[in-house]
Amino acid sequence: MRHKIEIDGVEVNFSEGETILEVAQRHEKEIPTLCYDPRLEPFGGCRLCIVELEGARNPVASCTTKATLGMVVRTATDTIEAYRKTLLEMVVSENREVDVSPLRGYAAGELADLRDKYAINSTRMTGATSGTNKTDENPFILRDYELCISCYRCVRVCAEQEGDHAINVMNRGFHTQITTEFDGLLKDSACTFCGQCIQTCPTGALADKKALRAADEVADAIPDKTRTICPYCGVGCSVDILTKNEKIVGIHPAMDGPANQGALCVKGQFAYDFVQHSDRLKTPLIRGEDGELHEATWEDALDKAAEGFRQANAEHGRHSIYGIASGRAPSEAAYLMQKFIRVGFGSNYIDNCSRA
Amino acid sequence: MSNPLVDMQKPEVIFCIGTNMTECHPVAATGLKKAIARGAKLIVADPRRIGLADLSHLYLPLRVGSDTALLLGMAHVIAREGLINEDFIENRTTGFDEFFEHISQWTPEWAETITGVPAKDIETAAMWYGGANKGAIYYTLGITEHICGVENVQSLCNLALMTGNVGREGTGINPMRGQNNIQGAGDSGALPNNYPGFQAVTDPEYQAKFKAEYGRAADLEKGITKVTALELCGDSIHAMLIDGENTLLSDPDREHCEHALRSLAHLVVIDIFLTETAELADIVLPATAWGETDGVCTNTERRVQRMRAAVPPPGEAKPDWWIICQIAQRLGFKGFDFNAPKPIFNELCRVSPIYAGLDWERIDKSEYQWPVPHKEHPGTPRLHEESFVNGRGIFSNVHYRDPAETISEDFPVWLTTGRRLQSYHTRTQTGRAQGIDYLLPEESLEVNPADLERWELADGEWCKMSSARGSINIKVKATNRSPRGTVFASFSFADVPVNLLTGSGYDPITHTAELKVCPVRLEPL
Numbered sequence: 072m073r074h075k076i077e078i079d080g081v082e083v084n085f086s087e088g089e090t091i092l093e094v095a096q097r098h099e100k101e102i103p104t105l106c107y108d109p110r111l112e113p114f115g116g117c118r119l120c121i122v123e124l125e126g127a128r129n130p131v132a133s134c135t136t137k138a139t140l141g142m143v144v145r146t147a148t149d150t151i152e153a154y155r156k157t158l159l160e161m162v163v164s165e166n167r168e169v170d171v172s173p174l175r176g177y178a179a180g181e182l183a184d185l186r187d188k189y190a191i192n193s194t195r196m197t198g199a200t201s202g203t204n205k206t207d208e209n210p211f212i213l214r215d216y217e218l219c220i221s222c223y224r225c226v227r228v229c230a231e232q233e234g235d236h237a238i239n240v241m242n243r244g245f246h247t248q249i250t251t252e253f254d255g256l257l258k259d260s261a262c263t264f265c266g267q268c269i270q271t272c273p274t275g276a277l278a279d280k281k282a283l284r285a286a287d288e289v290a291d292a293i294p295d296k297t298r299t300i301c302p303y304c305g306v307g308c309s310v311d312i313l314t315k316n317e318k319i320v321g322i323h324p325a326m327d328g329p330a331n332q333g334a335l336c337v338k339g340q341f342a343y344d345f346v347q348h349s350d351r352l353k354t355p356l357i358r359g360e361d362g363e364l365h366e367a368t369w370e371d372a373l374d375k376a377a378e379g380f381r382q383a384n385a386e387h388g389r390h391s392i393y394g395i396a397s398g399r400a401p402s403e404a405a406y407l408m409q410k411f412i413r414v415g416f417g418s419n420y421i422d423n424c425s426r427a
Numbered sequence: 428m429s430n431p432l433v434d435m436q437k438p439e440v441i442f443c444i445g446t447n448m449t450e451c452h453p454v455a456a457t458g459l460k461k462a463i464a465r466g467a468k469l470i471v472a473d474p475r476r477i478g479l480a481d482l483s484h485l486y487l488p489l490r491v492g493s494d495t496a497l498l499l500g501m502a503h504v505i506a507r508e509g510l511i512n513e514d515f516i517e518n519r520t521t522g523f524d525e526f527f528e529h530i531s532q533w534t535p536e537w538a539e540t541i542t543g544v545p546a547k548d549i550e551t552a553a554m555w556y557g558g559a560n561k562g563a564i565y566y567t568l569g570i571t572e573h574i575c576g577v578e579n580v581q582s583l584c585n586l587a588l589m590t591g592n593v594g595r596e597g598t599g600i601n602p603m604r605g606q607n608n609i610q611g612a613g614d615s616g617a618l619p620n621n622y623p624g625f626q627a628v629t630d631p632e633y634q635a636k637f638k639a640e641y642g643r644a645a646d647l648e649k650g651i652t653k654v655t656a657l658e659l660c661g662d663s664i665h666a667m668l669i670d671g672e673n674t675l676l677s678d679p680d681r682e683h684c685e686h687a688l689r690s691l692a693h694l695v696v697i698d699i700f701l702t703e704t705a706e707l708a709d710i711v712l713p714a715t716a717w718g719e720t721d722g723v724c725t726n727t728e729r730r731v732q733r734m735r736a737a738v739p740p741p742g743e744a745k746p747d748w749w750i751i752c753q754i755a756q757r758l759g760f761k762g763f764d765f766n767a768p769k770p771i772f773n774e775l776c777r778v779s780p781i782y783a784g785l786d787w788e789r790i791d792k793s794e795y796q797w798p799v800p801h802k803e804h805p806g807t808p809r810l811h812e813e814s815f816v817n818g819r820g821i822f823s824n825v826h827y828r829d830p831a832e833t834i835s836e837d838f839p840v841w842l843t844t845g846r847r848l849q850s851y852h853t854r855t856q857t858g859r860a861q862g863i864d865y866l867l868p869e870e871s872l873e874v875n876p877a878d879l880e881r882w883e884l885a886d887g888e889w890c891k892m893s894s895a896r897g898s899i900n901i902k903v904k905a906t907n908r909s910p911r912g913t914v915f916a917s918f919s920f921a922d923v924p925v926n927l928l929t930g931s932g933y934d935p936i937t938h939t940a941e942l943k944v945c946p947v948r949l950e951p952l
Contacts, residue, residue: 344859
């Protein structure tokens, strides 16, 4: 009986320090949550993850309750499900809208999904809405607090995951408002525009302004995702490129990325649109007799490129040719660059851009 | 890095030197912040009061270029206080007795006279790092971009070896690599001294191996570095193939660099934009970019990862590998008949012992950190656990050297250079990303407020900054991040080409430029 508890009549193992929610999720129990982000410390704010615990007078929040030997837990009794439905009805009634564009952020659809799962369609709670939008001209983060449900995920991700403590909570109860110190602009706070708050927000209250520029073309469809590695520094964060109609419309951090575990910085999160910038080179260029670069065909450009190396080799020998590989292109490019020099000219006249 | 990124949350004492991690590797810095939240102590040595310094428990504001002196002073204290790991020294290292004698002369009081850091703070740093069960070192270009870059790294190795802070969780010597595939470029053999997988070109065995593989023997002598090649342009170097590097803006001494590239008879540049460097080329070949190219990259913790294409390239842009193959085929070179990146990567794995256990399929989920010597091997998150590749860890009896140029009557101010959070390198990419301008619209020179008056400068006004190589105009920004007598600018903005000024000297072994130290003169405009 060491390290065992019973969940919905089934005996399961747990590890020291695991919460009931974590044990249940490992055993594929679907317990609803809104304030929960597995990367953050448990918070116990939304109360949707309540479960019945034998011997306890009231239901307990499974995200903050540690599993202990011999616990008997029921995750989805009629009573518990009724509580959850009422809680959700109240949360949903507070917001201007629940159906939001998936471009707002990685988790933006969580509240809408739960509303659908629990078939919330009554209007019995309809009344006042909470949260006041904040005008902030920054180009990255929309502060649409009318959609805020005060789950504090943004506050906690900024503090716990980023260590920046840029955003916090103002007022109490129904007047709770997420904001920066002195209720100012993000730019004037400790915010680094890493975008973690928009990716953890379960309602899209904090949203990706840049991605939302493509909202019209995307409508409410979920964009395609391609897993890749960030193009900037050497940390190698895993990201998903969001595309729609062959256009990059945004970036999501990969929550299971081994180097970043869901974290990103301002460059990885927002500086992706150089790729489809109008300045991109679209054809080869050859310098003409007039000294200017002119558009050319691949055939002509490659012939001329090859000819120049042939000529240097013939006139000045194989040590007159040098190759510099890129630290930004994939390894196949660097490998072939060194092979080009070593096979072609029998020298080691090859380097990459790591010395400057 | 000797240790994996996940280890960043685990040290008891973290020693960051010459790394502006919160700006240049922000996601890695989140690991350190978590370690601090759990009670780890952070020591930061940097001439500038960077973001990490604000998080630190002990900040050592050393004079630019004085790292070796600081580290010798720390080694002295660790030895003096008996904080050495005798078992580790006995079983894993060589040369400690000579080193012990060598460092006895380099007291923290001596180090204070060189670095400007109070001797008692040097002592505290040494006591913390030497006293920790798990002490980890992190560094970046603030250590390597000096004429004594090699001695700086050796000095860090000395500290780790004498305290046994290697080969265990939460320890190690961890350089943070600056570009998404700069590690992979070296792994792939784009180096003048190594074949793929760091197999030395000077070893006849490897020469024979690659002759059998490639059908032609390459020289048994090392090639020249890029730095030397640029010096020889027009003399003995006449043709160059540059892939994806804006050499002109990123390298020191821009005027020299431009002259070098212009004196080539034949310059071919492969890039995604018409960079300042590409503008000098005879032939410019348009490459597919990130997000358009399938391939492999290796990160700073040696993790081999897949990059995937999500959108088609613009116009007629082609992958780099295709372009190189096409030129090679036209020259009649053998072994360039590839039609996809997969067989190229698989060939790289086949010829590189560190990648031998990998192939295109196996790296699909980013699970492996090299070395992966065979297919059953799980990869190596942590280096040097049982032994060092070359046998024993060697202590280096390094000496402090002054930077190539030191401040003088003509150039009385230290300039140091680097990057900023919101821009990357020469801004070919971040300069074309919408919104970045809102956060960082222009470059400015960070000057200590107390220096403004004595240099007759005003916050927000332009000044002329000159070095022995040239002058630029730059806007002044008063900030306490700069200590008195030292100023900072990034090299990212083409309209403020800071690298016109730099280039005072190079590390004689690595040929890395001393971009972190450049005496300058400031004058109001």
